Amino acid sequence: MVETVAIITPAYKARDTLPDTVRSVLGQSHKDWQHWIIADDGFDYRGLLEERGLADPRQVFLTSGGIGQGASRTRNVALERIATPYAAILDADDRLKPPKLERAVAALGRYGIVTTALDVMTTDFTHLRHVGTGPDRVLTPGEHKWVNLSMDSMIVWDRRRGDGRYDPDMSNMTDLEFLLQLYRTIPQSYHLGTPLHDYVKREGSMSNGREVAAGMIASKTEILRRLENGHYRLAEAEAAGIAAFLRISLAAETAYSAALAARPGLLFEDHLEARLIA
Incomplete structure (x- = not known):
């Protein structure tokens, strides 16, 4: 069907x-x-x-x-x-790569959420890096961000199994916050390790200027608070996995400006990934 x-x-x-x-x-x-x-x-x-x-x-x-x-x-x-x-x-x-919906729909026959690896690009579609490549795999909520360390708007989901609404009062990280709402009733997601979604980094997100960084820090701090208060009704181990990622990401945010000054053009994903694997 x-x-x-x-x-x-x-x-x-x-x-x-x-x-x-x-x-x-x-x-x-x-x-x-x-x-x-x-x-x-x-x-x-x-x-x-x-x-x-x-x-x-x-x-x-x-x-x-x-x-x-x-x-x-x-x-x-x-x-x-x-x-x-x-x-x-x-x-x-x-942009979506041509097979994205076909592959996502096939996986949604079994899983309520499908994510895909990203092809990160400049505004003129010059390739910068991939994020989340590797084998196709099942992910728990606590594992998700350790694989999908960049944005989370690449999702396709089954609205009959889980749904939510975006938080208009949060300036950044709304894609992750929405995904955590879905995880309330969908215990696992399926990740396609092929880059099927072109994620364009605009000038503001390329450098995480002062205002962007402040918004990111505030939003990540709020999501962390909600996790610690049981807002998403996740199992303790799953909430802890996301919280651990967010704490590392918050530290990366505060150190990014100095790192960028020392290495012009440094992507936040590269800056963060080095901390995640340390």
Whole structure:
């Protein structure tokens, strides 16, 4: 049985990047999808895609109801509306490799959450590094971040087994916070070790400037507090695994500025990974 996947894409000032994102969806080998594109800037993205010859009847266009509401509120608009069994997150400057949905849907027949390795790139799609490559494997919540040490918006999940909403009051790390909500009712995820998701590092995330670092530290600290308070109802060992990662990541955040000054161009993933394996 073919299952429909709702792909959720918040769009804010995405006129230059969204066409490539949409092309990657149109090129999926799994054809049973809906692409929910939610404008958070009042722009007519339907018209843009029609002009570029990228319009498709499987696309659904919504608005966040304002300007600059943020990715969390914008994603939640779609989450309140979709009725498909499966859902996926795709940012308006990232891309899916052609087999991603097909491979994720196959794994969702058994597992409630599927993650994939990342192809980390610059805005002009120059390859920087991979994250999470290796064998396909089952991961517990406590193991997840030790494999997926970068962003967590590469997920595809079964909404019948678990669901949640993005926290609009958290400035960063909302993808991880959302995933932890899913883990409340889904005990394991399945990780595809092939890089099937292009993760574009924009200028702000390339250098983790002062404001970005402050937001990351505040958000990681809040997730750590929620873990320690049993907010996600995880087994003690699983919560401890995530907490241990976050403590190392917080230390890496505070040391990153000096490390970047000593080694210009240092990716935060490289900076963090060295600490994780130390």
